[in-house]
Amino acid sequence: MGLFSNEKKVDYDKIVDKMVPDAKKEMDESQYDTELGLNMARDARKVISGKLKIEDFHKVYSSSLTKEFGNYYASADGPDIRKGDGPKWAMVIDLKKCVGCDTCTVSCKAENRTPPGISYNVVMESLEGEFPNIKAVNLPRPCMQCDKPACAQVCPTRATYKLENGIVAIDNDRCIGCRYCIVACPYGARSFDFGESYEQEMQGANDVTSPEYGVERGNREKGKTPIGTVRKCSFCFHRLQRGEEPACVETCIGDARFFGDISDPNSVVSKLAASPRAFRLKEELGTHPNVIYLR
Amino acid sequence: MANLAVDLKEKSTSKTKINVQVSKAFKIWISALTVAFLIGGYFIVERFITGLAATNLSSITPWGAWIAFYIFFVGLSAGSFLLSTLIYVFGMEEYERVGKAALFTAIVCMIVALTFVLMDLGRPERLLNAIIYWNVTSPLGWEVHFYLVYIALLMVELYIAMREDLVRAAKKNTMQGFVAKLLTFKNSTINAATKKRDHMWMKVLGTVGIPIAIFGVHGGTGTIFALVKARPAWNTALFPIIFVVSAMVSGTALLLAMYVIKKKVQKQEIDKNMVVSLAKLMVGFLIIDLGLQFYEYLTGWYGLEAEHLDTLGTMMASEKAWSFWIVQMFLGAVVPITLVFWKKTSENINALLTAAVLIVIGIIGVRFNIVVPPLVVPVFHELPWGNYAPTIKEWMVSVGVVAMGLLIYSFGELLLPIEETSDEVSHNGK
Ligand code: SF4
Ligand code: SF4
Numbered sequence: 001m002g003l004f005s006n007e008k009k010v011d012y013d014k015i016v017d018k019m020v021p022d023a024k025k026e027m028d029e030s031q032y033d034t035e036l037g038l039n040m041a042r043d044a045r046k047v048i049s050g051k052l053k054i055e056d057f058h059k060v061y062s063s064s065l066t067k068e069f070g071n072y073y074a075s076a077d078g079p080d081i082r083k084g085d086g087p088k089w090a091m092v093i094d095l096k097k098c099v100g101c102d103t104c105t106v107s108c109k110a111e112n113r114t115p116p117g118i119s120y121n122v123v124m125e126s127l128e129g130e131f132p133n134i135k136a137v138n139l140p141r142p143c144m145q146c147d148k149p150a151c152a153q154v155c156p157t158r159a160t161y162k163l164e165n166g167i168v169a170i171d172n173d174r175c176i177g178c179r180y181c182i183v184a185c186p187y188g189a190r191s192f193d194f195g196e197s198y199e200q201e202m203q204g205a206n207d208v209t210s211p212e213y214g215v216e217r218g219n220r221e222k223g224k225t226p227i228g229t230v231r232k233c234s235f236c237f238h239r240l241q242r243g244e245e246p247a248c249v250e251t252c253i254g255d256a257r258f259f260g261d262i263s264d265p266n267s268v269v270s271k272l273a274a275s276p277r278a279f280r281l282k283e284e285l286g287t288h289p290n291v292i293y294l295r
Numbered sequence: 296m297a298n299l300a301v302d303l304k305e306k307s308t309s310k311t312k313i314n315v316q317v318s319k320a321f322k323i324w325i326s327a328l329t330v331a332f333l334i335g336g337y338f339i340v341e342r343f344i345t346g347l348a349a350t351n352l353s354s355i356t357p358w359g360a361w362i363a364f365y366i367f368f369v370g371l372s373a374g375s376f377l378l379s380t381l382i383y384v385f386g387m388e389e390y391e392r393v394g395k396a397a398l399f400t401a402i403v404c405m406i407v408a409l410t411f412v413l414m415d416l417g418r419p420e421r422l423l424n425a426i427i428y429w430n431v432t433s434p435l436g437w438e439v440h441f442y443l444v445y446i447a448l449l450m451v452e453l454y455i456a457m458r459e460d461l462v463r464a465a466k467k468n469t470m471q472g473f474v475a476k477l478l479t480f481k482n483s484t485i486n487a488a489t490k491k492r493d494h495m496w497m498k499v500l501g502t503v504g505i506p507i508a509i510f511g512v513h514g515g516t517g518t519i520f521a522l523v524k525a526r527p528a529w530n531t532a533l534f535p536i537i538f539v540v541s542a543m544v545s546g547t548a549l550l551l552a553m554y555v556i557k558k559k560v561q562k563q564e565i566d567k568n569m570v571v572s573l574a575k576l577m578v579g580f581l582i583i584d585l586g587l588q589f590y591e592y593l594t595g596w597y598g599l600e601a602e603h604l605d606t607l608g609t610m611m612a613s614e615k616a617w618s619f620w621i622v623q624m625f626l627g628a629v630v631p632i633t634l635v636f637w638k639k640t641s642e643n644i645n646a647l648l649t650a651a652v653l654i655v656i657g658i659i660g661v662r663f664n665i666v667v668p669p670l671v672v673p674v675f676h677e678l679p680w681g682n683y684a685p686t687i688k689e690w691m692v693s694v695g696v697v698a699m700g701l702l703i704y705s706f707g708e709l710l711l712p713i714e715e716t717s718d719e720v721s722h723n724g725k
Contacts, residue, residue: 117354124677139677150525156436157424176424177347177417179357180435186525188674191354192417195346228346228417285524 036064087261088166089235090290091249092272093140097256100125100138104248104257108142111236111247113210115220116198118191120233121248140257142248143168143189143233144281144289151181151190151232160230166262166290167235169213175229182230186282187289195227211238235259262290317709320560325705328698335695338688339414347417349688356670356681358415360663360689364696365411366516367545367662369442370538371655372404373513374546376449376504383456384501389569393550395713398453399704400550405446407700414692434519441511448507452500454478455493459485460712474710513542520665527598528606528669533591540584541658547577548654555648557714565644574647578635581654585628602672609668615684618660627657 023041027034040061046052100123108114108121121142127134149168152160159175162168182190197220198205206220214237217224236246244250249257260269269292272278277294342349352359379397381387413419425439462483464475517538520529551573558565595603610619631650633640640646671681685693707713 122678124675126677139675141675150523153432154435154523156430156433156439157421157428158430159424159428174421174424174428175418176421178412178415178425178435179417180433180519182354182357183670184523184525186674188355188678192347192352192357194348194352196348222346230417 033064033068036061036068086165088164088263088290089145089240090166090260090262090269090273090292091142091145091235091246092258092269092278092292092294094254094256094258094272094294095137095139096294097254098123098138098140098252099254099256100136101253103251103253104140104142107247107251108233111239112212112233113208113220114191114231115193116196118193118231120189120191120231139293140248141187141189141281142235142246142291144187144287144291145233145235147288147290148286150184150186150285150287154180154184156180165240167237168232169234169237170226170230170232172212172215172217172226172229172231175226177228177230179230186285186287190230190232193226193229193231195222214238214241318561321705321709325702328702328705331694331698332702335691335693335698337695338691339695342414342688342692343419349686351683351686351689353681353683355673355679356667356683358666358670359683360685360693361411361415363659363662363666364693365408365415366538366665367659368404368408368411368700369516370513370542370658370662371545371549372401372408372542373508373539374542374544375404375550376401376508376546377543378546378550379452380501380505383452383497384505389572392566392569393554393573395453395456396553396708397546397550398449398456399707399711399713400553402446402449402453403700403704403707405442405449406703407696409442410696410699411693414696434515434522438512438515438519441507441515445504445507445512448500448504452497452504455496455500457712458483458493459490464712471710471712475712509539513539525674526606526669527600527603528595528672529665531591531594533587533594537584537587537591540580540587541661543580544577544584545655545658547573547580548651548658551577552648552651552655555644555651567642567644570644570647571642574635574641574650577651577654578632581628581632601676602674605672605676606669609671610664615668615671619664622660623657623664626653627660628654631657 023038024034027037030037043052043057043060047054047057102123104121105119105123109119112120114120121140124139124141126137126139128137129135145166145168147162147166149160149162152158152162152168155161155175156178157174157176159171160168160181161171177192179192182192208220209216209218210220210225212226212231213234217226219225220227222228236244236248239246245259249259258268258272260267262269262273264270272294273292275294278292279295280289280292283289338349350359350361375397378390379394379401382390382394382397413422416422425436426443429440430436458479461475461479462485464471465479465483466472467475514535517535520526521531521534524530551570554573555565555570592607595607609615631654634646634650635641667683671683673680
């Protein structure tokens, strides 16, 4: 009605309300308690808007729900609260801001002391379009810390596994070095440590310890270090433990990288991840990466 | 087995006299193998000291020659085992002469295959982790377990297949007799009842073994590749089936070649009818295999998926394409098929032997072309491409491992009654 009236301001909500069936009438027709239904609907809205805690909601209604639905209610799962209340780390990379300077690659190598031939984080470059309408696209690629990691799926020894904070970790003391995970990772994010070192170029390179997953492994030598096993980006696990951001995020000259807790709806990464520009690499594979790009 | 043989030789000189009759050819053969094994052994030791840096492998192409040989030997094993089931389960007695050899070959090939895996591991000393911390979603984790069950089954089956001969041999005063005495029980006998029992068990074990070999051991090895969705060229449902069929091809070819070579060296009569029919069987499997491969490549090509096309391109039209066109297709398929079907050569033992040997070599090419090209192509076009060819060290280690397998086989054949003598053929397995 409002559409055709002369009212200046159209109240769209009212239009919708007209379409919505009358709750009281519907409930009266059903076999269930009308008042309970209406009250629950009212309080559910409060829960959504944050005025009421979900736990209180359950406290108020649980006894009447049991009476109303009996076993059906009792057998349902309890309040849906995430196991463990720590953060779940995610990274957002804004491709419009990335200038392809490779600072992240270099700072990652310096931070994680990776040997020759191993880069946890690389910037892939490609030209798109036909000359003269071409543009360069820079695509930084750390480990995606997938929610359904193909690498952990295939690891025969469970040496690769998913931590509750979202990071996919390698137990270098268990890994047998079969390299199945390297073959299976769709993002090429894993490298095998062949034991090479910078010794010729840099005196004493082997005396500097690498902070793999915060474990102190001593000098780079056979047996203790990840030599003979697989390595990968860990979102700078050791830095997170100290409350710092990953090295690549901190050093990015274009401020293209954002890091934070994706399970917190108010965090920067959550908001960016919800942007229409957001996408993930090779989404069709179902690995569900926790590195999100903005196109 | 090899160790056992050495021990025995030393002991036999001091204690009771045991006749050791080995031919001159056998001595030359063993010395050549020992030399090869020692040279290879040097490189194996070196590989354990320096680690995988001795190879041309990289993080882009993390699997190479050793993995290719590993699937080759698993294939040989599954193939020769399945051939043995034709005899013991389906009663195709025309192949009886190669029955026990097939089982023993299957065991030795598994030992060789697992040794190649051991060579390939970054941390070989932790091999058992795959059993201790079994990850049930990992195809490789499943395979390790399947291999163990399969080897155990093969050993039991071979023992039962040899039991009568062992009992008979135990009475002789030869090395074989000595080993037979160790392996049989005092009251072991041969009579109608035990014959029936042995035969029943052969059938049962063979029947249980068929699904294990097809789905577990070799289909499963194909599954290791087929389940990797990051590599489109492997990620097809046909892949495990191709593995099984090409296993039959190589297993049959190997047994045929071994049978003919052995008989020639020992200057014994060759069962020509069996050779001709086995050759037909082998080429039949090969043609099925080629048909499956054709559809595999066609699907990949028609799908126009960039990585898949790149892989096919690497395999068929790069500087490595010789291994596809010359080894896999020409030597491994065209020539043997011609030899077996061409009137002039189809009855000629030497021609059929050549065909069998070429097929075995061709399947090695197939295994390399399965492993390497999909791993040369990176997962993103922008990442560096792999460039893999085995190093001399990788080849030498492979020579050493294969020589070890042949040594085990030769000593096994010397000490165990694996060879069929003509009088057994008529009643064994029926
Ligand atoms: S990007 Fe690769 S290495 Fe990282 S979690 Fe995903 S599958 Fe594993
Ligand atoms: S290389 Fe190590 S981490 Fe990777 S699959 Fe093998 S055992 Fe697991």
